Amino acid sequence: MLRDFSGFPGVIGCIDGTHIPIKAPSVNEGDYVNRKSFHSINVQIICDAAYVISNVEAKWPGSVHDARMFRECTLSARLARGEFSGYLLGDRGYPCQPYLLTPYPDPEPGPQQRYNLAHSRTRARIEMTLGILKARFQCLRGLRATPERACDIIVACVVLHNIAMMRRETWVAAPEVDPDNNPDIPVDATDGQAVRNAICSNHFQ
Secondary structure (H helix, E strand, O other): OOOOHHHOOOEEEEEEEEEEEEOOOOOOHHHHEOOOOOEEEEEEEEEOOOOOEEEEEEEEEOOOOHHHHHHHOHHHHHHHOOOOOOEEEOOOOOOOEOOEEOOOOOOOOOHHHHHHHHHHHHHHHHHHHHHHHHHHOHHHHOEOOOHHHHHHHHHHHHHHHHHHHHOOOOOOOOOOOOOOOOOOOOOOOHHHHHHHHHHHHHHOO
């Protein structure tokens, strides 16, 4: 659990998407070209405070945006139904929702800036987790496999990563951080903004 980490209350996980390069597929090749112009699988990952991956979606072509991956995943519907108590933290590539909180795009001095700082410090867990995963499994820097096979390999690496983290095994290289993973900012949902404002007012005054 990330609850109360960095002063941010009620956090149950951090979410982000990461692109795993693959060779150009022979079918629907254009769908796999991402915004950086290489072929990839866009993988949605949610982690906890111990860098353990609690949820993975490895099935989307590189052209698919993170917000769409989340919107169409099963977990999103479960969160919307209130099956979990707490919030996911995501970057500005996601719309702000009651159960998925994002930073203020233009924070005012004071509580909003403190909210954003706590949000950033907490969400650093997912950036570190992705870095550790890719450092531990160098194959994820480029898979020469079909999309279907690549997705299976990615999920297998996630399972092995979790086993390694639970056994407290170390990794070799320093993690990588991509702070600008989603330049396109979705429009925030009104009720998501209300939840964000309430947390900002109650915890970051």
